[in-house]
Amino acid sequence: MSSPPVGRRERKKAATRQALADAALRLFLERGYDGVSIKDIAEAADVSTTTLFKHFSGKEALVFDRESEQEAALVAAVRDRPPGRSVPAALRDHLLDRRRVAEEPGFAAFSKLVDTTPALRDHADRTWMRYRTTLAAAIAADAGVPEDDPACHALAHFALQALSLARDAEDPVRALHAAFSLLENGWNATGPAT
Amino acid sequence: MSSPPVGRRERKKAATRQALADAALRLFLERGYDGVSIKDIAEAADVSTTTLFKHFSGKEALVFDRESEQEAALVAAVRDRPPGRSVPAALRDHLLDRRRVAEEPGFAAFSKLVDTTPALRDHADRTWMRYRTTLAAAIAADAGVPEDDPACHALAHFALQALSLARDAEDPVRALHAAFSLLENGWNATGPAT
């Protein structure tokens, strides 16, 4: 009947997935990450734990359902930056923006949940750092050097790490500025060709 | 009878701990980290799993028994560096040394085990990054600024991260040099006072 993209099956699958993610987020916010078991979430969505794991790779993944446009945004921040602006400055501004939206009313509770739960914090960090290769390639393309240039990878790695550096600081914004001041000056002096 | 430091009890405790660590490392090298269960290790040392967890905080900790002079070595690398050598250069040399000893025949198998097991790699990274505060304080003391100076924390964070940056690179030594070239130039231009 509808072989294209939307079949009845796909719809039910998406609905189940959404029900699981919604139940998980609600329960986590209510009782804390460790106060909620996989069984609780599965029962709230009226499926078995096995079915839950068919939809999500693990307990942490239940929280990070709608992500992964972040990688594209990161590349865009470099590629589409205003003329005359340096790559580190563009990345710094992008991260400052990112912090700002994380503190908006709607996201504040979510952000706090992630920041205060070690398992979620670590998972978010690991996922975030996986963008390094793509970001390094974008920086290399911008500078006109081969995409495996070590200096580009170093800048990408450090720029992404600046996020967790700022999270641990008393004054995150000041920490971000200090970190990118270091990277900016280093990048200007060193350049992609080492 | 022997109330000072060495009691019969302490000796037995240390012996049990050592037997566990030895059995764990031997089995991990033989069958791989995931091929060995906590039960296997406990049985090899002839204790119960609960006793094992009284001695070690988790499965990963069984591998990292003899560590934690590393933090002191890191601080010493900054404090006792040759006159005229910059802080980033001293840290770079220290990390290059560290890599060298990790490749010595006796440690090569151990290093490979850690690098190829995600759980161990992550645990080692987390432990390593905990030295950030101490290293930042050493750098700040050296530069004569308050120990919570953001630029010092940024340098410490990035210098420590250079290790995992290098591990993921095709040419780790080249990656380390590129990373520290960035940090060296940035540090010279920016300095601790931002």
Place this chain on the structure above:
DNA sequence: GTGAAAAAGTGCAACGAGTCAACTTTTTGT
């Protein structure tokens, strides 16, 4: 259309890591 085969969804039971409350042994104060 119809029936079989393949694919996807689902659940029960099991495994491994880590914790808890109770029991045993060693140490300590008198």
Place this chain on the structure above:
DNA sequence: ACAAAAAGTTGACTCGTTGCACTTTTTCAC
């Protein structure tokens, strides 16, 4: 020497996660 306290040890349990078997849906040959 003896009781109280401290430390060591244990089996039973919880929770996250996976493998195997079963059911339902979709696909395809006839």
